Amino acid sequence: MCWNRIYALIMKYVYICSRNTFRAMDIFFWPIMDLLMWGFVTMYMLKVSNTVPGLITFLIGAVIMWNVFYRAQQVVCISFLEDLWSRNLLNIFTAPVQVREFVTAAYILGLMQASIVLVIMSLVAVVFYGFNILDLGIYAGMLLANLMLMGWALGLVATALIVRWGPQAEVLAWAVPFLVQPVSAVFYPISVLPQPLQVVASMVPAAHVFEGMRALMTGNEAIVWGHIGSAFLLNLLYLAGAGLLFRFLFEQAREKGLLAKYCS
Amino acid sequence: MLETILKVESLNKQFGNFTAVEDLSFSVRGGEIVGLLGANGAGKTTTIHMLLGLTKPTAGAVTIFGENLEESRVSILQRVNFASSYVHLPYNLRVVENLKVFAKIYGVAKPGEKIDELLEMFEIAHLKFKTSGMLSSGEQTRLNLCKALLNDPALLVLDEPTASLDPDLADKVRKILKRVKEEKGMTVLTTSHNMLDVVELCDRIIFMHLGAIVAEGSSEEIMTRFGTDSLEDVFIRIARTKEKVIA
Numbered sequence A: 001m002c003w004n005r006i007y008a009l010i011m012k013y014v015y016i017c018s019r020n021t022f023r024a025m026d027i028f029f030w031p032i033m034d035l036l037m038w039g040f041v042t043m044y045m046l047k048v049s050n051t052v053p054g055l056i057t058f059l060i061g062a063v064i065m066w067n068v069f070y071r072a073q074q075v076v077c078i079s080f081l082e083d084l085w086s087r088n089l090l091n092i093f094t095a096p097v098q099v100r101e102f103v104t105a106a107y108i109l110g111l112m113q114a115s116i117v118l119v120i121m122s123l124v125a126v127v128f129y130g131f132n133i134l135d136l137g138i139y140a141g142m143l144l145a146n147l148m149l150m151g152w153a154l155g156l157v158a159t160a161l162i163v164r165w166g167p168q169a170e171v172l173a174w175a176v177p178f179l180v181q182p183v184s185a186v187f188y189p190i191s192v193l194p195q196p197l198q199v200v201a202s203m204v205p206a207a208h209v210f211e212g213m214r215a216l217m218t219g220n221e222a223i224v225w226g227h228i229g230s231a232f233l234l235n236l237l238y239l240a241g242a243g244l245l246f247r248f249l250f251e252q253a254r255e256k257g258l259l260a261k262y263c264s
Numbered sequence B: 001m002l003e004t005i006l007k008v009e010s011l012n013k014q015f016g017n018f019t020a021v022e023d024l025s026f027s028v029r030g031g032e033i034v035g036l037l038g039a040n041g042a043g044k045t046t047t048i049h050m051l052l053g054l055t056k057p058t059a060g061a062v063t064i065f066g067e068n069l070e071e072s073r074v075s076i077l078q079r080v081n082f083a084s085s086y087v088h089l090p091y092n093l094r095v096v097e098n099l100k101v102f103a104k105i106y107g108v109a110k111p112g113e114k115i116d117e118l119l120e121m122f123e124i125a126h127l128k129f130k131t132s133g134m135l136s137s138g139e140q141t142r143l144n145l146c147k148a149l150l151n152d153p154a155l156l157v158l159d160e161p162t163a164s165l166d167p168d169l170a171d172k173v174r175k176i177l178k179r180v181k182e183e184k185g186m187t188v189l190t191t192s193h194n195m196l197d198v199v200e201l202c203d204r205i206i207f208m209h210l211g212a213i214v215a216e217g218s219s220e221e222i223m224t225r226f227g228t229d230s231l232e233d234v235f236i237r238i239a240r241t242k243e244k245v246i247a
């Protein structure tokens, strides 16, 4: 791996974002909108009934963490799509860039964007709702790291599908998180899901993360490590799977001559 | 005779049942400028994409600088570059930013100096801080060529590089390519539908038809073989032949 090349790929995307208001909105605007919207929903719910203790922390915590996952996943795809849209992919793939370096750059961009979003949302949450994510302590880092890993894995899966099926699949960049959201137990516990979906949810790292977060908030720290461990093991599995899928579909695209077709 | 830079052996590409490239073998020696010619759909771009590792051959081997492309893609591509009229640089980056990114990717030693030198050479220094997407197509073509020369490639692969240049600039670009070739010993493989490009630039021509090579040699040799003094005549005769073998 050559870090100079990875740095160059990151620099390119940072340039692109700094010139594109709509990309910058992904970082600075939409996450805050999300937070405000869910903040109002919670405030309304608290007004009509106050039966769920700590509802505000549940929901605000969930929105912030969900965004970390969502933005990390999205950037992995979009950094690829930007090259596809601008017909630059052939310049990249005819340069001495290894696929590994390309993916690593996308992962680092995901980490960067998710971190910025996390900081911004956390600050807004402190100011508007008195919610401080740091109160979750060391666990917060573990939970967030797991969301990050899942964002990478799903981002790579979506990118692989775009590599293979081209621009017609680009909507996956935005849609994939919502495919897993119902079984990610973001805003409700796994237990509310029908039995078969509970089984599915138990295989989704994010579901463990959000269960862990709620356990933590209700003082049930004993089970948090279990969730963190499960999420981590599942993530390792999915990251490896995503890597294999990407390699497989990338090679298929090369065989079918699609790389050159979609990208020019 | 100079060393062989590029060697293509029995290259074949099937897209499903369709044969785009069939049993293609040729080699290119150091310092040569070779033109890959042929009608639309002859298989030129497919061939070029296989030489760059973008498309995987169904059969056959590509050896560049004595190394197998599938095995040593990255080290080979470090000394190769590519430009084409259908490939662009990110449109919302400034010209200089785009070149900086690629200079970094190729590990260019003094990127600032190199970028200025190339921009001067292709007469687009005044566009250094302009957004790339706002360039005219001829300016973009020259920007692509700047990118393609950033790493002083030992092998430059071009797919219709002068497609959108006016005759004056096309002439200048040909002269630049010739000069760089002389100064740096660069080898060039280029496709083109512009016969003037080919006659003026190429030391040797490879004519493709229906995925296979049907004629090879200097433009004079090929014109003599076809009994004409116009390469365009040769081109049209080959293009209008239904068979894979040209009589």
Ligand SMILES: Nc1ncnc2c1ncn2[C@@H]1O[C@H](COP(=O)(O)OP(=O)(O)OP(=O)(O)O)[C@@H](O)[C@H]1O
Residues within 6 Å of the ligand: A256, A257, A258, A261, B015, B018, B020, B038, B039, B040, B041, B042, B043, B044, B045, B046, B047
């Ligand atoms: N990915 C692909 N899948 C299926 N067929 C393809 C693919 N790429 C190219 N072809 C077919 O292969 C043939 C050769 O295409 P290619 O692009 O190599 O032609 P070319 O010589 O570059 O033509 P042009 O002068 O028009 O650029 C064409 O008939 C084309 O339809």
Ligand SMILES: [Mg+2]
Residues within 6 Å of the ligand: B044, B045, B046, B159
């Ligand atoms: Mg072509």
